[in-house]
Amino acid sequence: GAVVSQHPSRVICKSGTSVKIECRSLDFQATTMFWYRQFPKQSLMLMATSNEGSKATYEQGVEKDKFLINHASLTLSTLTVTSAHPEDSSFYICSAPRGSGGHNEQFFGPGTRLTVL
Amino acid sequence: GDSVTQMEGPVTLSEEAFLTINCTYTATGYPSLFWYVQYPGEGLQLLLKATKADDKGSNKGFEATYRKETTSFHLEKGSVQVSDSAVYFCARAGANNLFFGTGTRLTVIP
Numbered sequence: 712g713a714v715v716s717q718h719p720s721r722v723i724c725k726s727g728t729s730v731k732i733e734c735r736s737l738d739f740q741a742t743t744m745f746w747y748r749q750f751p752k753q754s755l756m757l758m759a760t761s762n763e764g765s766k767a768t769y770e771q772g773v774e775k776d777k778f779l780i781n782h783a784s785l786t787l788s789t790l791t792v793t794s795a796h797p798e799d800s801s802f803y804i805c806s807a808p809r810g811s812g813g814h815n816e817q818f819f820g821p822g823t824r825l826t827v828l
Numbered sequence: 829g830d831s832v833t834q835m836e837g838p839v840t841l842s843e844e845a846f847l848t849i850n851c852t853y854t855a856t857g858y859p860s861l862f863w864y865v866q867y868p869g870e871g872l873q874l875l876l877k878a879t880k881a882d883d884k885g886s887n888k889g890f891e892a893t894y895r896k897e898t899t900s901f902h903l904e905k906g907s908v909q910v911s912d913s914a915v916y917f918c919a920r921a922g923a924n925n926l927f928f929g930t931g932t933r934l935t936v937i938p
Contacts, residue, residue, distance in 0.1 A: 717871075745925050754917065754930040755872075804871060808925070816860070817919075817926050821871035 714738055715807050717820035724795055725828055732790045732823045734805030740785035741807035745817070746778075749802040761788040795827040831855065834918045834929025841908055841936050849903040849932045851892075851918035859921040861885075861894055861901040866915045866931075875903075875916070908936045
């Protein structure tokens with residue numbers, strides 16, 4: 712089946728630094744990828760839709776200047792958390808769809824746990 | 829409003845007990861429906877899916893039937909194991925993304 716990878720799996724950084732998370736579709740092309748954030752014991756919250764060749768679409772309440780998304784190619788999207796603060800500590804998950812319309816299937820990366828000290 | 833409404837947890841069962849986790853959805857048309865599972869410390873994995881009404885998805889002893897009459901996709905397993913302890917998410921397909929329920933944490937005790 713389709714595979715989506717994320718790197719790194721864990722990152723610990725100091726407050727004020729920036730962290731880049733990569734999401735790759737390993738055996739299929741994805742013109743769209745999704746970035747989610749998951750808080751402890753809660754569901755996934757869609758942050759933004761990453762679009763290859765164009766700007767990302769952000770969900771309401773998500774700061775585009777803080778969470779920079781770049782969809783560099785048909786197999787790679789990156790999420791950069793800029794000037795990270797402890798409240799940004801979370802589990803970040805990407806996904807990429809295969810299929811179309813209402814019958815697509817999402818393939819999820821294993822997630823990246825960010826801890827900001 | 830919510831697109832997917834899922835039974836709130838947590839749910840604690842003894843090994844070999846019967847499991848039901850309720851899920852209902854709202855949608856225009858008949859989108860694909862999914863159950864994802866998240867084991868401790870891991871990412872989401874697709875557990876099963878159904879792409880049209882009356883389809884039954886099944887995997888690892890889990891089943892769910894796409895019922896358009898009741899707009900439901902309840903997850904069931906006849907005999908749970910300790911290894912089934914995880915968080916289960918119901919989801920429905922959107923145009924490109926997924927709409928998730930809030931997740932149900934299942935703990936199975938020996």
